[in-house]
Amino acid sequence: MTRKLTIASMITLFILASTVAFAAAPGAPETFKAKCASCHGPDGAGATAVGKAMKVRDLRSADVQKQSDTDLQKVISDGKGKMPAYKDKLSVADISSLVAYIRGLAKK
Numbered sequence: 001m002t003r004k005l006t007i008a009s010m011i012t013l014f015i016l017a018s019t020v021a022f023a024a025a026p027g028a029p030e031t032f033k034a035k036c037a038s039c040h041g042p043d044g045a046g047a048t049a050v051g052k053a054m055k056v057r058d059l060r061s062a063d064v065q066k067q068s069d070t071d072l073q074k075v076i077s078d079g080k081g082k083m084p085a086y087k088d089k090l091s092v093a094d095i096s097s098l099v100a101y102i103r104g105l106a107k108k
């Protein structure tokens with residue numbers, strides 16, 4: 001009986017935890033597609049017309065991925081060269097979800 005209850009609560013906890021994890025990243029893929037893909041491409045490769053003209057680096061490349069989360073957050077937040085600043089448009093949480101999303105693109 002106790003054992004059954006424990007398993008049931010573990011399952012409940014697991015479901016709750018996955019819901020929270022999902023909610024904690026509010027649509028990073030959508031934000032990326034809407035605000036970033038025009039230059040960086042939907043896959044981060046930067047193979048768009050604008051991306052090529054601006055010579056953006058492939059976000060999946062080692063040169064980009066070797067930078068720390070803080071470095072990447074700073075570029076998104078403050079901008080760099082032709083990269084627009086997003087600190088007035090996106091929250092700190094949105095920006096860190098985007099960095100996590102960029103890390104995910106590299107693993108595909």
Ligand code: HEC
Pocket residue numbers: 032035036037038039040050054055056057059063064067072075076080081082083084086098102
């Ligand atoms: C108008 C085109 C444009 C848009 C839109 C844009 N970027 Fe960029 N991004 C650039 C350019 C150009 C650079 C290279 C800046 C440099 O190094 O001079 C860059 C650099 C970066 C880098 C650092 C990569 C490196 O080369 O080290 C990250 C991370 C990044 N962008 C993420 C984003 C995210 C996330 C968004 C959407 C919120 C976004 N960018 C939207 C043009 C853009």
